[in-house]
Amino acid sequence: MGRPSIELTEEDLRKMSALAGLGLTLPKIAAVMGFSESVLAVRKRTSDAVKTALERGKAEAEMRIGKSLFERAIDGDVAAIRWWEMTRAGRTVEQRLETRQTTTATITVQTPDWTALVGGPAAGADDAPA
Numbered sequence: 631m632g633r634p635s636i637e638l639t640e641e642d643l644r645k646m647s648a649l650a651g652l653g654l655t656l657p658k659i660a661a662v663m664g665f666s667e668s669v670l671a672v673r674k675r676t677s678d679a680v681k682t683a684l685e686r687g688k689a690e691a692e693m694r695i696g697k698s699l700f701e702r703a704i705d706g707d708v709a710a711i712r713w714w715e716m717t718r719a720g721r722t723v724e725q726r727l728e729t730r731q732t733t734t735a736t737i738t739v740q741t742p743d744w745t746a747l748v749g750g751p752a753a754g755a756d757d758a759p760a
Contacts, residue, residue: 636665636669636673638677644683645663646659647684647686647687648687650683650684650691651688652687653691656670656671656674696718
């Protein structure tokens with residue numbers, strides 16, 4: 631003979647919803663409620679009321695946090711704005727690495743003898759004795 635079935639009341643469902651809203655895991659919710667994780671997992675799969683209570687608790691918590699975050703962002707909180715942009719608006723932070731490189735070069739330029747190139751007197755011809 632198995633254990634007697636656990637009948638959940640509306641108060642039990644509200645309590646489960648509140649616990650899920652606080653971020654408790656299924657094992658912790660089961661422990662607080664006084665039954666095993668496996669019983670809660672079966673109930674979640676087989677009872678729409680249990681599944682709905684757990685999902686509603688999580689959704690309501692996300693709504694409250696989201697509302698608070700949104701209000702802080704509207705008030706100009708930079709951290710809240712960044713968080714909103716990354717999580718709610720789907721934007722990402724691209725990290726860019728700037729590389730600055732300094733190179734020193736020495737260039738030696740030899741000036742050509744232009745007079746020789748154009749057919750004029752050779753360089754130094756004016757200096758020769760007459």
